[in-house]
Amino acid sequence: MALSLPETFTSVTLAERPKANIIPGTTFQTKSDNRTPSPSTLKDGEILIKTLYLSLDPAMRGWLNNTRSYIPPVQIGEVMRGSSVGIILASKSANYKTGDLVVSNSAGWVEYAVLQEKNCEKVPDTGDGKKRSAIDALSVVGMTGLTAYFGILRVGEVKEGDFVVVSGAAGATGSVVGQIAKLKGATVLGIAGSPEKCKWLTEELGFDQALNYKDPNYAKQFREATKKRLIDVYFDNVGGEILDLALSRAAPFARFVMCGGISQYNEAVQKGPKNYLMIVSMRIRMIGFIVFDYAKEYSSAREELAQWVREGKLKRGETILEGGLKEAERGLVKLYEGANTGKMLVEVAKLNGTEKSKL
Amino acid sequence: MALSLPETFTSVTLAERPKANIIPGTTFQTKSDNRTPSPSTLKDGEILIKTLYLSLDPAMRGWLNNTRSYIPPVQIGEVMRGSSVGIILASKSANYKTGDLVVSNSAGWVEYAVLQEKNCEKVPDTGDGKKRSAIDALSVVGMTGLTAYFGILRVGEVKEGDFVVVSGAAGATGSVVGQIAKLKGATVLGIAGSPEKCKWLTEELGFDQALNYKDPNYAKQFREATKKRLIDVYFDNVGGEILDLALSRAAPFARFVMCGGISQYNEAVQKGPKNYLMIVSMRIRMIGFIVFDYAKEYSSAREELAQWVREGKLKRGETILEGGLKEAERGLVKLYEGANTGKMLVEVAKLNGTEKSKL
Ligand SMILES: NC(=O)c1ccc[n+]([C@@H]2O[C@H](COP(=O)([O-])OP(=O)(O)OC[C@H]3O[C@@H](n4cnc5c(N)ncnc54)[C@H](OP(=O)(O)O)[C@@H]3O)[C@@H](O)[C@H]2O)c1
Ligand SMILES: NC(=O)c1ccc[n+]([C@@H]2O[C@H](COP(=O)([O-])OP(=O)(O)OC[C@H]3O[C@@H](n4cnc5c(N)ncnc54)[C@H](OP(=O)(O)O)[C@@H]3O)[C@@H](O)[C@H]2O)c1
Numbered sequence: 001m002a003l004s005l006p007e008t009f010t011s012v013t014l015a016e017r018p019k020a021n022i023i024p025g026t027t028f029q030t031k032s033d034n035r036t037p038s039p040s041t042l043k044d045g046e047i048l049i050k051t052l053y054l055s056l057d058p059a060m061r062g063w064l065n066n067t068r069s070y071i072p073p074v075q076i077g078e079v080m081r082g083s084s085v086g087i088i089l090a091s092k093s094a095n096y097k098t099g100d101l102v103v104s105n106s107a108g109w110v111e112y113a114v115l116q117e118k119n120c121e122k123v124p125d126t127g128d129g130k131k132r133s134a135i136d137a138l139s140v141v142g143m144t145g146l147t148a149y150f151g152i153l154r155v156g157e158v159k160e161g162d163f164v165v166v167s168g169a170a171g172a173t174g175s176v177v178g179q180i181a182k183l184k185g186a187t188v189l190g191i192a193g194s195p196e197k198c199k200w201l202t203e204e205l206g207f208d209q210a211l212n213y214k215d216p217n218y219a220k221q222f223r224e225a226t227k228k229r230l231i232d233v234y235f236d237n238v239g240g241e242i243l244d245l246a247l248s249r250a251a252p253f254a255r256f257v258m259c260g261g262i263s264q265y266n267e268a269v270q271k272g273p274k275n276y277l278m279i280v281s282m283r284i285r286m287i288g289f290i291v292f293d294y295a296k297e298y299s300s301a302r303e304e305l306a307q308w309v310r311e312g313k314l315k316r317g318e319t320i321l322e323g324g325l326k327e328a329e330r331g332l333v334k335l336y337e338g339a340n341t342g343k344m345l346v347e348v349a350k351l352n353g354t355e356k357s358k359l
Numbered sequence: 360m361a362l363s364l365p366e367t368f369t370s371v372t373l374a375e376r377p378k379a380n381i382i383p384g385t386t387f388q389t390k391s392d393n394r395t396p397s398p399s400t401l402k403d404g405e406i407l408i409k410t411l412y413l414s415l416d417p418a419m420r421g422w423l424n425n426t427r428s429y430i431p432p433v434q435i436g437e438v439m440r441g442s443s444v445g446i447i448l449a450s451k452s453a454n455y456k457t458g459d460l461v462v463s464n465s466a467g468w469v470e471y472a473v474l475q476e477k478n479c480e481k482v483p484d485t486g487d488g489k490k491r492s493a494i495d496a497l498s499v500v501g502m503t504g505l506t507a508y509f510g511i512l513r514v515g516e517v518k519e520g521d522f523v524v525v526s527g528a529a530g531a532t533g534s535v536v537g538q539i540a541k542l543k544g545a546t547v548l549g550i551a552g553s554p555e556k557c558k559w560l561t562e563e564l565g566f567d568q569a570l571n572y573k574d575p576n577y578a579k580q581f582r583e584a585t586k587k588r589l590i591d592v593y594f595d596n597v598g599g600e601i602l603d604l605a606l607s608r609a610a611p612f613a614r615f616v617m618c619g620g621i622s623q624y625n626e627a628v629q630k631g632p633k634n635y636l637m638i639v640s641m642r643i644r645m646i647g648f649i650v651f652d653y654a655k656e657y658s659s660a661r662e663e664l665a666q667w668v669r670e671g672k673l674k675r676g677e678t679i680l681e682g683g684l685k686e687a688e689r690g691l692v693k694l695y696e697g698a699n700t701g702k703m704l705v706e707v708a709k710l711n712g713t714e715k716s717k718l
Contacts, residue, residue: 062640068607068640069640070611070640070641070642239635239636244631248427252429258638258639259639260639261635261636261639264636269633270633270634270635270636271631271633272603272630272631272632272633272634272635273631273632273635274628274629274630274631275629275631276598276620276629276631276632276635277598277619277620277623277629278647279617279645279646279647280617280618280619280620280647280648280649281421281427281428281429281647281649282429282647283429283646283647283648283649283652284646284647285644285645285646285647286638286644286645286646286647287638287642287643287644287645288637288638288639288640288641288642288643288644288645289639289642290639290640290642293642
């Protein structure tokens, strides 16, 4: 039995490639369409979903550039790419039924979509109800949780006693990185953009210390915090001066896990780390990774993450923007401004009564 | 029986730390001393040497900075540090006898020195006579040969079929890196600073291709040369724009062996690679190393290198500055100007008749 569908639906496409910052209203185009996908035209193995939550990711800025990268750029006129959680309104798949929640990278910035079953995954149960699990599926057990997991465990090879420093620590990835490092017995210093975020890291998430990089004394504080002990593992989400300072305080043979560099994403010309020659003198292993490379291990990693969440060992946080799909482009800009604590999401639609009863 | 000694001898000490470029006559101080070490005061285990050749190394610039690095800086007033080969004039060591050639990092920029036997090593036989072996001991089987060896084999893990790019390719380290990569079945592109150097690389050393980075069309040529195939292993000796361009042409999972960054050594403020975010998107492993970390394996590596030289599989080149110790500081500056093809050495003294007869 299909759930109710509206006559028009909204999608957001790429209108032009930004040179530096994304310009809401210019970079993207919001379209209203009256060809809402219909349950009657579903083919075998397909499902029709209504998007509930959309993930906003710093990497999206990179997908707008027409350059060689780990995935092809989004094309002009194409629906913007992104992870989302949807509720199934109709299903011709044996694996999914109406009312199931699915997470997918294939729908993108749309209110309704028809998806292939092979491009969907079930929302893992994180223990506090379906709505909570839907959010977690884009956050702590979603791509950013997985990124944190593989980044700190596989690339960073964190071990007991390590001194770990995480930039972008109060973000979706960073907040999970620091907590996993703590679970493994490391000492963790987080770097984030406000006193409130720092407080959240130490008081809620159990980081040993947190520093606000916007404090005018940050460089001094950072040198102080790394005086007794140099950095064994540095997990980088931001690049720029924060990375440069971390390089200057790297222990011999430190591992630098290169996850991202959000401070540089909107720059027309990026700045490289001027202290990069510490890589030679301190024999640093600076290793880039993309979470996609670990796709085969997603499900076991998700299980472990969900388990930690259920046991209360892993705490999550998120900033959810309400107001539907039209908030996505502004939300993306806000992400680069640090508006989020934990995972940045857009609530694309609320469940109606019938949908709620299906859950 | 001791060989002849003069009444005075010269040493070169650090006078002041350069801010940017080394200034001959200012950075260093050349001293004449009448306390030439005497055979009669040798203690057990000590040898007295006369320096024959001195190695000039780009890293020397770093040793002049008062910053945290892999070895302590040279102190003001201290004899400048460096590798050298000397002939033994007198020995109280059971391992060495008068007339033996030794290589050491402990003598530095001096004409005569008393050394502990434990700080010396015998000059390996590279097959073409003692004088040739003395030069090779600072070059192809010396620290730069070892740097090339461990860098490309251990850090770069070069293997058959790899596409290897080497910067500073016509220098002491780079020229050996490229040849070892060829021995292991890689395709090798070298980057050097003149058409003559490029010709030497392809025609004498067997590199597959060489490009002159000073050519105004270099960037275009480089993109062309890496069009069909992206870079599997990049061995960096220079940093700067050459590194940046290499990053832009890295294959997924490329290894970047970070050996040095000579283009940045004399800069008051270094420039980082602005394309460093390719490390993330291409999952590059950028790994710094210092040859000293492999000290335990020096002797087996030296043997293998010497063997390759004797078999004609490894060719060497050097630029030897005549004129004695006073040439060292000017020679060092010339090194940063690319005056050398292969290893840059200073001939500190020629052998006199008696010494020659001892060899
Ligand atoms: N390699 C991979 O596979 C992979 C996968 C996912 C994500 N990533 C990367 O991981 C990083 C974090 O992504 P996320 O999704 O977890 O986002 P996030 O950290 O939740 O959000 C971005 C955060 O970055 C901080 N930020 C923004 N501009 C900054 C600047 N100029 N300097 C320092 N911090 C700045 C802001 O917090 P403040 O208030 O602290 O400034 C903001 O909240 C990004 O670089 C992303 O590209 C990589
Ligand atoms: N990690 C270690 O343990 C270790 C050990 C030894 C050496 N190293 C490093 O390895 C590198 C090579 O050392 P080496 O002793 O073999 O010296 P080298 O390569 O024999 O001599 C230096 C060469 O660098 C080139 N060069 C100078 N300025 C340059 C610039 N601005 N841009 C590009 N190239 C420039 C010059 O050749 P062109 O004519 O081509 O410009 C010059 O001949 C250095 O960075 C050194 O610090 C590291």
